Amino acid sequence: MKLKKIVLFLVLFQIHDAKLDAYLDYKSPFHPTISENGMVVSQNLESSEIGTMILESGGNAVDAAVAVGFSLTTTLPRAGNIGGGGFMLIYTKQTGELFSIDYRSRSSLNSNLKDLFGSKSPAQIQDDDYDLTKYGYMASAVPGTVYGLLEAHERFGDLPLEQVLQPVINQARNGIIVSYDLHNAIGSSLQLKKDPESRKIYFQNNKPVAIGSLMKRPDLAKTFEAISKEGKDGFYDGWVAEKIQSSMKDNDGFIDSNDLEQYSSKFRDPIGVNYRGYSVYTQGPPSGGGITFLTALNVLSYYNLGKYRKDSSLTYHLLAEALRRGHNNRSHHVGDPDYYDVPTEGLISKGRAKLLAKNISFDKASKASSIQKYNHIEESKDTTHFSVVDRNGNAVSNTYTLGYSFGSGVTIPETGILMNNQMRNFAYKYGDKTSISRASSPGNRFEPGKRPMSTMHPIMVFNKKGELSLITGSPGGSQIPAANLRVVTGIIDFDLHVGDATMLPRIHKDWPYDDLDFESSVSQDNLNLLDRIGHQLELSDTIGSTQSIQIINGTNYGFADLRRPNAGVSIEKSN
Numbered sequence: 202m203k204l205k206k207i208v209l210f211l212v213l214f215q216i217h218d219a220k221l222d223a224y225l226d227y228k229s230p231f232h233p234t235i236s237e238n239g240m241v242v243s244q245n246l247e248s249s250e251i252g253t254m255i256l257e258s259g260g261n262a263v264d265a266a267v268a269v270g271f272s273l274t275t276t277l278p279r280a281g282n283i284g285g286g287g288f289m290l291i292y293t294k295q296t297g298e299l300f301s302i303d304y305r306s307r308s309s310l311n312s313n314l315k316d317l318f319g320s321k322s323p324a325q326i327q328d329d330d331y332d333l334t335k336y337g338y339m340a341s342a343v344p345g346t347v348y349g350l351l352e353a354h355e356r357f358g359d360l361p362l363e364q365v366l367q368p369v370i371n372q373a374r375n376g377i378i379v380s381y382d383l384h385n386a387i388g389s390s391l392q393l394k395k396d397p398e399s400r401k402i403y404f405q406n407n408k409p410v411a412i413g414s415l416m417k418r419p420d421l422a423k424t425f426e427a428i429s430k431e432g433k434d435g436f437y438d439g440w441v442a443e444k445i446q447s448s449m450k451d452n453d454g455f456i457d458s459n460d461l462e463q464y465s466s467k468f469r470d471p472i473g474v475n476y477r478g479y480s481v482y483t484q485g486p487p488s489g490g491g492i493t494f495l496t497a498l499n500v501l502s503y504y505n506l507g508k509y510r511k512d513s514s515l516t517y518h519l520l521a522e523a524l525r526r527g528h529n530n531r532s533h534h535v536g537d538p539d540y541y542d543v544p545t546e547g548l549i550s551k552g553r554a555k556l557l558a559k560n561i562s563f564d565k566a567s568k569a570s571s572i573q574k575y576n577h578i579e580e581s582k583d584t585t586h587f588s589v590v591d592r593n594g595n596a597v598s599n600t601y602t603l604g605y606s607f608g609s610g611v612t613i614p615e616t617g618i619l620m621n622n623q624m625r626n627f628a629y630k631y632g633d634k635t636s637i638s639r640a641s642s643p644g645n646r647f648e649p650g651k652r653p654m655s656t657m658h659p660i661m662v663f664n665k666k667g668e669l670s671l672i673t674g675s676p677g678g679s680q681i682p683a684a685n686l687r688v689v690t691g692i693i694d695f696d697l698h699v700g701d702a703t704m705l706p707r708i709h710k711d712w713p714y715d716d717l718d719f720e721s722s723v724s725q726d727n728l729n730l731l732d733r734i735g736h737q738l739e740l741s742d743t744i745g746s747t748q749s750i751q752i753i754n755g756t757n758y759g760f761a762d763l764r765r766p767n768a769g770v771s772i773e774k775s776n
Contacts, residue, residue: 231700233751233758239773240757241265242748243587244676246769247377248272248281249761251368252589255360256773262589263291263357264365266597267350269587271369271425275418276377277767278403278619279386279606280585280676283424283436285621286345287584287601288484289353290471290659292669294594299661300357304349304466304601305487305652306342306623307537309455312649314629316453323630323641331625336392338454340609340622342653346601347428347436349466353597355432366429373425373617376417382766384412392610399612399619421617437461441616448613469538471661474499474549479670479693480663484600486543489531489645490656493682496527498689499554500561506694511705512723514730515563520690521710521717521736522567524683526557528712529569536644537652543644566735569713583607584657584676588750590669590757592773596750598659600674600681626653656681662689670752671699675745675762680718683709684745692751699751700760707744710736720744 241252251272252265273281286306292299317333318326333339354362387409393399403410410416427435435441442461449456472491473482476498483491500523509516530548547553583606589597609622628639631646645654656679662671675684684707691702706722718741732738743764751758761768
């Protein structure tokens with residue numbers, strides 16, 4: 202009898218040990234959150250949890266995404282917003298359709314170069330002249346976030362808007378606990394302190410709100426309530442619009458009631474390429490980031506990346522060269538498609554990629570002048586992305602921004618609305634024949650009523666069976682394509698789980714600049730080899746912050762990038 206008990210114990214132990222070993226998967230140190238139910242991944246866990254609250258209330262992925270988009274205005278004010286703009290991809294599982302909503306901010310119809318730069322010609326504009334496009338009321342373009350999120354809800358949402366926004370209203374009214382990250386972000390933002398209304402909200406006794414204190418946002422809650430009851434009119438008309446207009450008028454800003462009334466988001470066709478049998482889709486123009494990213498994938502498709510180590514110097518070199526060629530494409534040819542005929546199909550064609558790939562050397566870094574342009578700006582890292590999937594397989598990939606951290610620094614009195622500084626994203630040196638930078642791009646030249654080019658590009662990837670397999674995106678300004686490229690190639694080329702792919706060391710290579718930015722986790726041996734072949738190395742802060750959901754055989758694997766604090770995955774509880 203005793204022997205039987207010992208044998209039974211050993212059998213049970215072996216079964217338990219096998220399960221434990223499979224669960225821990227010691228080969229992978231970065232474990233995603235796993236669920237067969239709905240999931241939200243964003244740069245703030247509290248906002249992710251509001252998203253899953255909506256899912257648990259019977260909402261779908263779009264309902265949850267709308268709630269998260271509004272919630273991040275409170276929890277991540279340096280990037281989450283209703284005073285900015287962005288892009289959203291929506292996948293409907295039942296129909297198999299993919300939609301793209303462009304809700305990028307656009308310049309006021311009243312904006313003009315004379316007010317910004319006086320009588321200076323493009324060639325005369327110096328770095329110091331850009332201040333009015335960076336800070337204060339003139340820096341703000343017409344916000345698109347509210348219109349875009351509500352357009353998505355009207356078209357695809359299941360729950361009433363009031364139900365979707367109620368937890369967001371409660372969150373703003375009841376307040377959030379100020380984190381170390383939020384406290385320090387406020388302290389690092391010089392423009393916030395210059396605006397009287399922003400000072401009232403984000404500072405106490407002339408110091409950033411204290412860590413651990415309760416930060417209530419009653420004005421923002423009041424604005425959310427107006428939007429909840431009146432929809433788009435609650436922002437673009439009525440008392441909120443009047444506050445925006447009057448504040449702009451009193452402070453020499455461009456935006457007026459006509460700008461607000463005429464703003465609309467736009468449904469545009471997503472753009473995509475086939476990469477090793479996977480269908481990779483993202484945002485087209487006015488996103489230049491999408492074209493950069495897809496160009497890089499196309500260039501890499503001519504190399505068997507998988508036969509090299511995921512962290513070899515050759516892998517970093519090929520990533521850098523592919524990114525440089527992608528940035529060349531966006532720098533010359535991308536702008537608002539309503540104002541400029543962007544040759545998108547040509548730019549992301551395999552033929553164009555083959556031409557770009559031909560002059561890549563394995564033992565020498567390329568020069569900017571060696572990259573042939575297709576014949577037919579200072580950027581901020583404080584953007585944010587979130588990914589959502591519901592239990593029925595519907596999904597949202599969303600990236601939006603205020604521009605700089607905390608945008609223009611301007612808060613509209615009595616509304617809590619922090620405004621963007623997207624006027625800085627235009628190419629103001631168009632016509633200056635001495636400039637070879639993006640500042641002279643014809644597609645992105647400044648015009649009233651126009652959307653400036655952006656590097657934001659939410660992503661969805663479909664596997665060889667046509668099934669949705671990855672939802673991802675990142676903040677990071679010009680570094681966004683680099684962050685996204687590292688994750689997508691990590692999964693497809695190196696067969697990594699989303700956690701491992703996310704935490705791979707990252708590099709960034711732009712055009713026409715020679716620097717190769719690298720994270721500190723890139724090994725010194727690799728840096729020595731990259732330096733030897735001519736890359737000009739520059740240590741970077743962390744590159745991007747991808748918020749991703751990988752889907753394998755109907756199971757969702759969520760991973761919040763560890764590069765930025767307070768990000769988190771939230772999963773829908775089972776009924």
